[in-house]
Amino acid sequence: MRIAALNFVHKPQRRTNMQPHRDRCASPSDIPTVAESAIPGFDTGSWVGVLTPAGTPTGIIEKISSDLNAVLAQPDTRDTLINQGATPLPLTTASFIARIDSDRKRYGAIITANGIRVD
Numbered sequence: 001m002r003i004a005a006l007n008f009v010h011k012p013q014r015r016t017n018m019q020p021h022r023d024r025c026a027s028p029s030d031i032p033t034v035a036e037s038a039i040p041g042f043d044t045g046s047w048v049g050v051l052t053p054a055g056t057p058t059g060i061i062e063k064i065s066s067d068l069n070a071v072l073a074q075p076d077t078r079d080t081l082i083n084q085g086a087t088p089l090p091l092t093t094a095s096f097i098a099r100i101d102s103d104r105k106r107y108g109a110i111i112t113a114n115g116i117r118v119d
Helices: 058-073 075-083 093-113
Strands: none
Touching (some): 058 075, 058 093
């Protein structure tokens, strides 16, 4: 699920020029992405997911994933999330793991290249 800062987007005294996600959020869909407008490949949007403790049995993980995806697929849930600025993106467990790994590699390279450390 991706999240947009809707309370900033809908303020009349502010103008939102671009979204940081790879694809446009469902709400507001009229605002282009940074990739569309300025920097091809740009994608730094936030996302929210559910993780389990290490060692959780695969069957339990798959059940949680299946149940969450079923809830996200319900029209009322989907509409509520979209109206709050989130884009529901139901993923398989494997797809979610791939996203985490991809982000870890991507941001790890940026951190290493720039010598970023926790003080």
